[in-house]
Amino acid sequence: MEAENNKLGYTDIHEDVVRSIVVTGPKYYATLATAGGLALVCFFFPWFYQLYYGIGAAGMNHPGVWGTYLASFIFWIGLSHSGTLLSCVLHLTNSSWRKAMYRSAEAMTLFSLVVAATYVFVHVGRPWFAHWTFPYPNQWELWPNFRSPLLFDVMAIATYLTGSTIFIYMGSIPDFAAVRDRTVGWRNTMYSLLSLGWRGTDTEWHRLHWAYTFLAVLIIPLAVSVHSIVSWDFAMSIVPGLHQTIFAPYFVVGAIYSGTAGIVTVMFVLRKYMGFEQYITKLHFDNLGKLLLLLSLLWTYINAIELFTGWYSGTSDEYEQLSFKLFGFYAPLYWEMILFCAVAPLLMISKRFRTSFVPMLILSIAINIGMYTERFLIVATSLPRQYLPDAWGFYAPSLVELSIMVGSFAVFTTLFLIFVKIFPSVSMYEVKETMETPKLKPAIPQAGSPA
Amino acid sequence: MSLFSRFMDGWRKYRKPGYYDEFDYHWTMTVDLDSCTGCEACMTACQAENNIPLVGEEELAKGREIQWIRIERYWEGEYPNAKLNFMPMMCQHCDAAPCETVCPVSATYHNQDGLNTQIYNRCIGTRSCAVYCPYEVRYFNYYNHHWDSPLDQQLNPDVSVRGKGVMEKCTFCIQRIRDAKDLAKDDDRRRVRDGEVQPACVQSCPTKALTFGDRKDTESQVYQSMNNPRAYKVLDELNTDSSVVYLKKVDA
Numbered sequence: 001m002e003a004e005n006n007k008l009g010y011t012d013i014h015e016d017v018v019r020s021i022v023v024t025g026p027k028y029y030a031t032l033a034t035a036g037g038l039a040l041v042c043f044f045f046p047w048f049y050q051l052y053y054g055i056g057a058a059g060m061n062h063p064g065v066w067g068t069y070l071a072s073f074i075f076w077i078g079l080s081h082s083g084t085l086l087s088c089v090l091h092l093t094n095s096s097w098r099k100a101m102y103r104s105a106e107a108m109t110l111f112s113l114v115v116a117a118t119y120v121f122v123h124v125g126r127p128w129f130a131h132w133t134f135p136y137p138n139q140w141e142l143w144p145n146f147r148s149p150l151l152f153d154v155m156a157i158a159t160y161l162t163g164s165t166i167f168i169y170m171g172s173i174p175d176f177a178a179v180r181d182r183t184v185g186w187r188n189t190m191y192s193l194l195s196l197g198w199r200g201t202d203t204e205w206h207r208l209h210w211a212y213t214f215l216a217v218l219i220i221p222l223a224v225s226v227h228s229i230v231s232w233d234f235a236m237s238i239v240p241g242l243h244q245t246i247f248a249p250y251f252v253v254g255a256i257y258s259g260t261a262g263i264v265t266v267m268f269v270l271r272k273y274m275g276f277e278q279y280i281t282k283l284h285f286d287n288l289g290k291l292l293l294l295l296s297l298l299w300t301y302i303n304a305i306e307l308f309t310g311w312y313s314g315t316s317d318e319y320e321q322l323s324f325k326l327f328g329f330y331a332p333l334y335w336e337m338i339l340f341c342a343v344a345p346l347l348m349i350s351k352r353f354r355t356s357f358v359p360m361l362i363l364s365i366a367i368n369i370g371m372y373t374e375r376f377l378i379v380a381t382s383l384p385r386q387y388l389p390d391a392w393g394f395y396a397p398s399l400v401e402l403s404i405m406v407g408s409f410a411v412f413t414t415l416f417l418i419f420v421k422i423f424p425s426v427s428m429y430e431v432k433e434t435m436e437t438p439k440l441k442p443a444i445p446q447a448g449s450p451a
Numbered sequence: 452m453s454l455f456s457r458f459m460d461g462w463r464k465y466r467k468p469g470y471y472d473e474f475d476y477h478w479t480m481t482v483d484l485d486s487c488t489g490c491e492a493c494m495t496a497c498q499a500e501n502n503i504p505l506v507g508e509e510e511l512a513k514g515r516e517i518q519w520i521r522i523e524r525y526w527e528g529e530y531p532n533a534k535l536n537f538m539p540m541m542c543q544h545c546d547a548a549p550c551e552t553v554c555p556v557s558a559t560y561h562n563q564d565g566l567n568t569q570i571y572n573r574c575i576g577t578r579s580c581a582v583y584c585p586y587e588v589r590y591f592n593y594y595n596h597h598w599d600s601p602l603d604q605q606l607n608p609d610v611s612v613r614g615k616g617v618m619e620k621c622t623f624c625i626q627r628i629r630d631a632k633d634l635a636k637d638d639d640r641r642r643v644r645d646g647e648v649q650p651a652c653v654q655s656c657p658t659k660a661l662t663f664g665d666r667k668d669t670e671s672q673v674y675q676s677m678n679n680p681r682a683y684k685v686l687d688e689l690n691t692d693s694s695v696v697y698l699k700k701v702d703a
Contacts, residue, residue, distance in 0.1 A: 053594060053615075054593055054594040054595060055576065055615070055616060056510070056515065056593030056594045056615075059513075060578070060591075060593070061513050062515060062516070062587070062591075064514075065578040065581040065582055065591060066578060066579075066582055123577070124575050124576045124577050124578075125574070125575065125576015125578065125591065125592075125615065125616025125617065125618075126574070126575045126615075126616035126617070127575075132555075132556045132573070142557070144556055145552075145555055145556060145557040148552060148554060148579075149553065150554075150555040150577060154555065233579070236553070237579075237583045238583070238689055239583070239585075386585060387585045387586075387686055388540070388585075390521075390523035390524060391586075393514045394514075
């Protein structure tokens with residue numbers, strides 16, 4: 001990376017990043033309009049339809065009372081995982097290769113969480129009363145049920161969302177200031193507000209660094225706890241196939257796995273279409289590939305253990321659940337998941353594969369398809385096969401559900417597209433830290449430069 | 452008195468006579484599978500008593516029927532020598548109910564009578580209680596239901612009609628229990644007498660296979676019945692501590 005970056009000066013970075021914010025081509029508007037339109041047609045219209053007529057618009061039925069809404073919820077929470085978590089871990093371990101990519105990774109965290117939180121409202125039968133899950137003083141003197149894993153879930157996600165938002169915002173303050181100094185008009189006003197009067201003094205840099213490291217330490221356990229708690233929604237039930245102690249680490253590993261794959265996808269897109277070739281390099285793909293390989297091995301191990309404990313329990317309900325999962329109606333989906341998440345990632349053993357962009361893109365998308373399938377199967381194969389065979393059933397998603405699932409990707413893309421025009425999507429000041437100090441000093445001291 | 456001990460006194464007063472320590476009544480039902488003929492009169496009676504909606508053909512095909520009590524069928528053997536086993540299944544009113552712990556808003560909870568109650572107005576429709584219930588006896592209202600005229604004239608005024616997005620299940624006809632308790636109070640009696648309160652299913656059972664009563668009253672019919680050597684609980688190994696006792700069918 002150093003060799004490539006040496007060609008760049010501080011000014012080039014500023015110009016590149018400010019250009020990515022200020023100069024907007026017709027291609028961008030076309031993409032934004034498509035994504036926004038899709039979000040409206042595929043996500044919001046079906047959702048309003050469902051709100052009006054009742055949740056029967058989705059495919060849920062008597063034993064299968066949970067469906068793709070919950071699977072998507074877990075998927076988006078999972079996708080949110082790597083961004084901030086990875087950024088925190090790499091910040092604390094002083095890995096310099098993090099610096100070019102972490103801002104977009106954190107944005108991914110934030111918007112995935114927003115989409116996931118929206119899914120909670122899509123999922124419940126009476127979303128207009130969803131605020132009852134928060135412990136707020138009210139005239140009925142009623143509190144939520146503090147024993148409920150779902151309540152833990154609400155708390156964990158709210159905390160994680162707040163933490164991630166503060167983390168990404170705080171890390172962007174110097175960059176907001178840098179953009180403020182190079183823009184005019186309404187943008188200048190907006191960035192003046194966003195940068196909170198940043199001047200670039202030594203004290204400010206010192207405090208920023210201190211606060212940033214503090215938050216990084218705080219967010220790591222938070223990220224682990226969020227997905228553990230999401231897994232307890234399932235694991236604390238006595239449903240065969242869900243009632244397993246391995247679920248918390250299983251979900252955390254799965255979340256980081258799909259999140260890291262998501263980062264690879266987003267980085268490819270940013271590199272290709274936002275013109276960040278010089279910042280996001282083969283090195284990043286190589287390192288992320290190694291991480292993905294490790295996670296895929298962990299994931300495979302946990303999956304094997306999950307099957308083993310089910311089999312070892314020796315109870316008829318676990319046997320039935322296992323045979324339905326491995327050989328039942330949804331078996332093709334199960335084996336597709338194994339192919340995408342356990343077998344295909346082994347290709348990353350070769351360095352040539354890790355450093356080639358298009359194969360990594362394809363693999364990262366395949367991993368996330370596999371991970372979505374995993375979440376779907378957890379819901380769709382366990383609930384319809386419980387203890388009483390008379391109450392067995394079958395669940396398949398309806399058109400409304402599928403449309404909302406597709407639409408959620410459009411919502412995510414729309415939010416991300418708006419983000420890249422407001423936030424400097426590469427952290428300018430931290431990229432500069434990895435470069436040599438330029439010989440010529442700029443005539444005017446620049447507020448966004450590191451002191 | 453210190454603030455702490457005042458708080459603890461208040462806490463104890465609030466807890467007694469106990470959430471899980473002691474019930475006022477302990478309503479229990481026994482199902483004698485030897486007498487049960489599977490006639491489904493209980494299902495019909497329940498439908499009428501509790502304003503249970505008929506979801507219609509399409510919804511039934513999707514598996515969204517609502518039956519607070521249902522007859523479960525189990526086939527034994529292959530066609531020429533097939534044998535049909537059946538048993539009624541309704542909310543077991545577990546004393547250690549998995550559904551109660553999971554509801555984030557406490558819309559389902561255990562009351563002083565040992566009943567597992569469902570508060571429709573509080574329910575936000577996460578459906579997690581239905582997932583956690585091993586007996587699969589919780590039913591969800593996927594739509595607003597309507598009753599064609601003149602059926603809307605026969606709705607029971609003592610039972611609320613549930614709207615969309617709400618979970619519902621067997622209540623042991625809590626409205627009848629409430630009535631019986633009010634009557635007992637008016638008669639200056641402390642307790643409801645045995646046999647004074649009967650849920651719709653028990654009342655309509657032609658073979659008297661169902662018995663209902665207070666387990667705390669050792670004289671009661673249900674107490675005798677549940678101490679029958681044939682007694683067992685469905686899925687007892689899950690430790691739900693249910694309040695419905697089944698009497699095993701004796702093979703002839």
